[in-house]
Amino acid sequence: MRKWFVLFTVLAILLVGCSSRPPMPSLTADNIKIPVVLGTYSWKNVVADAPGPDYLVKDTEPVAVSPGTEVTIKFSGKPDRMILSRWEGQESREEVELESNKFTLPEEKGEYIYSIRAEWGKNKSGLYAFIVKVE
Secondary structure (H helix, E strand, O other), X not given: OHHHHHHHHHHHHHHHHOXXXXXXXXXXXXXXXXXXXXXXXXXXXXXXXXXXXXXXXXXXXXXXXXXXXXXXXXXXXXOOEEEEEEEEOOEEEEEEEOXXXXXXOOOOOEEEEEEEEEEOOOOOEEEEEEXXXXX
């Protein structure tokens, strides 16, 4: 019985390591989980294209947050680089490279669409979109 458990565990670890998609981040603001949608990505030998962040989040209910709330981003494997963009429609209005795994939402009320482009080395990247409502 123990042999089967060890064999299953080793196979599971190998299969997880062979994933053809980038890891999904966990985003939280004031202990509230923010849903994230995976968009365009390049992972190992797989390249997938997706529509813009505004389209990716069109069926996602915005998470209500307070003005100036800090958002924490966690990945299972830390990216080498993260670029945060705020979108209006199909255009990026603001783009900044994150120096840490945190950023602060605006003080102004409204709905905001964001994307995070995470990069792990040369050929591994993913774009993630989410929407929040500052109240």
